[in-house]
Amino acid sequence: MGVEIIPDRRVSSRREVDDNTERMSAGNPEADHILGGGFPSNSINIIMGHPGSGKTIFAEQLIFHNASDDRPILYFTTLSEPLEKVVRYLQGFGFFDETKLGTQVIYEDVGPQLAKEGAGALIPLLHAAIKTLSPKVIVIDSFKAVHDLAPSAAERRRMVYEMTALLTAYGTTAFLLGEYTEEDILLYPEFAVADGIVELSRRRLGNRDERYFRVYKLRGSRYLEGAHAFRITSSGLDVYPRLVSPRMPEGYEPATERISTGIQGLDEMLDGGLWRGTTTLLAGPSGAGKTTIGLQFALEGARCGEPTLYMNFQENPTQLIRTIRALGGDPEQAQAHGLDLVYASPVELQIDSIIVDMFRRIQQRGVRRLVIDALGDLASAATDPQRLHDYLYALVQHFAVSTITSVLNFETTGNTIAGHGMQNAMSYLSDNVVLLTVDGEERTRRKLRVLKTRGSAHDSRVREFAISAAGVSILE
Amino acid sequence: MQDQHPDSRVILIAERSQSVRDLQSYFLNQAGFTVEFVDDGEAALERALAIRPLLVVTEILIPKIDGLALSRRLQENPATRDIPVLVFSILAAGARASEAGAKLFLRKPLVESVFLSAVQQLIAAHPIGALEEQWASK
Known part of the structure; x- marks a missing residue:
């Protein structure tokens, strides 16, 4: 019995293609x-x-x-x-x-x-x-x-x-x-x-x-x-590895399901909630209520049993848990139902490591809702503005393809959205933009306004809202 | 007229790279074989007829007659058709080597264990003179 020739079944033409490099x-x-x-x-x-x-x-x-x-x-x-x-x-x-x-x-x-x-x-x-x-x-x-x-x-x-x-x-x-x-x-x-x-x-x-x-x-x-x-x-x-934009499937269809923000009045302003898979920019100055609204959105995810990731760069989990309790939430129960509170120090880390860690968690836990609090901190972890822009663009694309509904908090220096280069870019990239303001001398008055919703009608009036042990409520 | 090689364990190799030659020579000598090198396909045909090696190892990219044509010519000549051919090339050409009648194709670079195992298997499976003995017995 002879020795068999090592089969090469790839190509029978004159030129054989070497496409299986070990x-x-x-x-x-x-x-x-x-x-x-x-x-x-x-x-x-x-x-x-x-x-x-x-x-x-x-x-x-x-x-x-x-x-x-x-x-x-x-x-x-x-x-x-x-x-x-x-x-x-x-x-x-x-x-x-x-x-x-x-x-x-x-x-x-x-x-x-x-x-x-x-x-x-x-x-x-x-x-x-x-x-x-x-x-x-x-x-x-x-x-x-x-x-x-x-x-x-x-x-x-x-x-x-x-x-x-x-x-x-x-x-x-x-x-x-x-x-x-x-x-x-x-x-x-x-x-x-x-x-x-x-x-x-x-x-x-x-x-x-x-x-x-x-x-x-x-x-x-x-x-x-x-x-x-x-x-x-x-x-x-x-x-x-550097985050790159995902390839959009040709027949890509956005999800047609609406999900609650966890705030009834805000859902009504948004014509029934956020479209699943959309990105919402929540912009406002310090103390306007961004973290509170973001947490309310995350707690609603846990209440619905949706794996939810809350990426925070300012408050550690202990501080966040205290905030959740102040909103009338039960942090232990929320965490048992899929809420993942993650604290990362933007001073110690590069944006790449933060993003890779975020994606590992998203993939491991099948995350459906996500809050980033706040984009400005992420910016401080990025030394190159172009790199930051590319990252944010790729992030939003990944969320859309994976139908992850995200809320991105961004701290403004005043009650206006104009003037921030990154914010302008994010307004363009985001499906929805909600602006929060805070003023008042004798008492703090917090207000919000839906500036933009993609593929949806919305109530564009400025509405005052209150934060209490019952959470966030939109006032009449 | 055959100029039978004094050593019956000779392997004829058509190869131009000195680095490959050095390695083939070293590993085959270690395994107990004698090696004779030629630079081109014409010389390989000539020496194969003359010394009747246990095996011909050839690169495809050699002058005058390429390694595949060499394999065909060896198969066509009754005097050399029982000499097994191992095509050992940098080219991905397993199918073409098979079509040319080679008994085995190996892709470079050389890995001692793979190369020696192939050589030993081929020699064991195709003992030189086996065909002549078969014909003589008929």
Whole structure:
């Protein structure tokens, strides 16, 4: 009996299409999502970034995730950091597994040999390692340090050419780490031969740092472009893929069901409540009642058994629970019926991490109602106005496609809606706009006015409302 | 006139990349085979006739006669049709290799275990001289 030919049933024409590139996970689901499923197997990839940007941690997370008994992973440390230092700090991470060291993950310090013999020594070292270890992954940390050892540009090119020829001939996935800058991409020959280039960057912002993960190039892959935020935690890199607008289904039909705001008089002004899946901008100055109306909307969701998310950036859950009680609500019961009160500090977090956390909760709990209190806080977590605008646009589109009914609170500086750039943008993006005002000398008078409803008639009169232990009520 | 190779465990390889050659040579030698390399399809045909290797391994992208044509020509010639052909190429060409009469197609790059296993399987399944013995016994 003969050996069968490996079937290739994809295409019978002269040119056969190679559309099933195997992928190697980065050991991080979010990074894999950005990379279009991971790094192509048998590719050469550069992980670039300044010292302290997270390159080594990213590579180590990847290798420990992919380590297995079949073929080992080889980690060459060169002239940037001694091996002892690399391994010492590695032990603080959750992905580190000591039992894999020396068998599945092999660290080799080739720094002394490279220092003695020059950059050219790397090629015989790689040859020997391939022949004796058959590694499925090879990491060179730092490759730039090896590159810098070469005495001339011609030597550097020759070394990169020989290394590429070897790594292409042999079935291994290579990661070349280096303290490269964006300018180096045009100067260093390794960038021309790399199949993938990922940059990790860090930007100082006041008392905190913002870190970004960006794919510059990934051959044969549909990757997510742009800067994706990440944090370094004890688990490794915690990456937050940039939110992009969902693809609208062609036959997309808005929901035709109305839902209650939890305030009878407001429902009447809205011609029977909010259309499910719409976004409502609730704008007004401090003390006008935005949080109260938002909570009333959220409590109504819980009363109807709808999973409801209340994202808050000002009051922690304890303070919110007190407010709910003051409105005559039962916070424990509401939480048991699906109300999720979430507090996030916009000072400590990037907008990306807040949004990713919000979407995780939405997906995990099948959220139907959502309140963001308030957009201005979200804006303070975004350093780039364009990034904020793109995020808000994508958010509203996601809510519409998923028929999540949302209320977005926005604090104005006075009793007017005009003059705020972001507010103007949000008015345009929102289906409904409700403006709250507050005035009065002897007693506080709170009023609201429905400025806009999309696809619905509404009562456009200014109406006074009161907040009491019975909740919000629209006065005659 | 056959110039029988002194080593009966020779594998003929048509391959131009020096890096691939180095790896093939190293791993096949380790496994107990002798390797002879040629640069192009014409030389491969000539040497196959002359030394009757256990196996021909060929890249598709080789000069003069490409790897697929080489496979066809080896199959067409009664003197070489029992030499199994392994097409080992950078191209995704499994179906075309099959049409050309190759017994096995492997896509580059080289992974030692996969490559050696394929070579050993092919040699075990297609012992050289088996056809001649069959004909002689009839």
